[in-house]
Amino acid sequence: MHLVETRSHGDIAELRLARAPVNALDPALCAAIRDGLATAIVSGARGIVLSGGPSVFSAGLDVPYLMSLGHDHDALMHAWEAFFGAARAIADSPVPVAAAMAGHAPAGGCVLALCCDYRVMARSPDPARPFRIGLNETQVGLVAPEGIQALLRRVVGPHRAERLLVGGLMPTADEAHAIGLVDEVATPEDTLPRAIAWLQGLLALPREPMLETRAIARADVVDALHPRRIELERFVEGWHRPDTQAALRAVLARLGK
Template identity: 70%
Template sequence: MSLITTRVHGDIHELQLARPPVNALNPLLCLELAHGIERAVMQGAAGIVLAGGPKVFSAGLDVPYLLSLGDDRDALLQAWSAFFRAARALAACPVPVAAAMAGHAPAGGCVLALCCDYRVLADGPYRIGLNETQVGLVAPEGIQALLARVVGAHRAERLLVEGAMPEAREALRIGLVDELTDIDDVPARARAWLEQLLQLPSMPMRETRAIARRDVVAALAPERIELERFVEQWSHPDTQAALRAMLARIGK
């Protein structure tokens, strides 16, 4: 069964993460997302909506799965590589992508959203952000750059160091998201933004977009992610203790 559901609305393709209950990003889902983006473009999509589940867009990486890999360094590298392949597919997509977040988007879910052109979040008690320090992780320099790109360097520093997850209204105020709407209208508003954009002359819009988004692609270059170093940090006792404590809290 596919972990990505595709709906076609004219020349806009909507890709919905379909791994309930919280769309935890395991390697299979990440690779299906990367392939889904490539396939949509090959099929002639002029714009893409990336949607998630109700109340949770994506809870980020599948931590129980990653912990189950233990000290298998190769397996950990493959798992994280699959995630960054999905992120790079979004960042380098030749057509605009709007994130439709009908719920929370922590950590890896936020990274996927930051790789998109436009972010629509459900209005309400929904949070988005890079909470890595809260769970014992260090966001790579390139990921930090993605956040700084949308909220500014100083605000990004404060959010990153604290692992803060602002709620919807605050996320809109600081520019972390572009629009709030009723939870039931999130995908429609994402499509509406794309439809308006696609009314522009195609070549100038796409070429201007490509120039403006070079820094998004550059942020995900291997040398700015340092995956080997990240996996080493994953195995640090502080990180492992924090991750297991988080799972214990969730399990209560």
Template identity: 60%
Template structure:
């Protein structure tokens, strides 16, 4: 079974759905990241005029759009810097595929979206998030890297500043804060908040309105407007080697191992 399920949401309109399907929480390992990048490229090659990025919904536990990078896997690589670099490169390649996609992409966020999950969403044109079935346990989204000892790369910071503003992005980034859906909508981190069953439909409807416009003008305007998204994800703004240096710092390793210990409880 493919880690990214591809189907047509609206064949006539040309809206494809790419659904992350790596149970239980869509942790982003190299295989899933490669599958996502390839699915974006193949969908466009096969005539998709727009894409919805979604994720399998779990009926038996917490719903997660993507829990971000597969930290246990990354830690298992130990001192193998080459394999660690390749794993991170596969993630940023997937993010760049979304950022540079020539057709509009909507993130249909049906669950929590921390760290790398949030990055993927920020690379999309529009973000629609589900409300939680339990008001006391709202779904959350954000870049919580500092909580596990990692600095957020400049390029990723640019993506957040773009949608929430520089000062608010600073506050969120430095604290590694995850915000609930209502707060995310209020600050512009997500564009819409709808019941879980309506997330994909809302995404398709939003895309349908774009596809009803004269396409050359819409697509050219979109390309100009989103040039900064593409630029933000270029390697010079990620500084991967410096990021890897920080990964191996004792304080970072301690925080990451503590995270994995909490996840296993």
């Protein structure tokens, strides 16, 4: 079974994350995202939609998998390099990428969405259990690297980004739309059509001027994912802090792992 399923919508390729149940980002899924993007572009896609499962776009990094690695520094570095490699591939795509999020997008799921050009998020059909998006790293004992923080600052502004990042807050879809974290809110069924419609609007423009303008406008997105702004070695060292490990074990307990 493919971890990323590719579907054609004319000039637009949809890459659907398909690692049940919540599209947790392990190295295999991250590699499949990179490969899917590269294949779609080589095959002539003029726009790409990154979509996920119902209720959950992506739950972020696969914490049970990461915890199973123990103190294997090389394996942890490989896992995180795979994730940031997938994020860079989205950020550096030569064609526009829209995220169609039919559910939650915490942590790594939010990072992937922030790397896209446009974000459509679903409003939960159950108002008592709204879908949420955000960088909740501090809630699980992690520090969002400076480059990832820059991605959030870019869309919501410095002061609001500080509040969200330090508190590890997860706005609802409507709250995220109000502050610019997502561009559009739709029903779960309409997230994909709305993402496609946005891309079609871009594709109707003169192609080269649009793409060149986009490249200039998004240079800061690509730069935010540069290794110097991620400091992966420092990030992985922090993984073993006692308070970080305690918070991550609490996550595992909640997951029943």
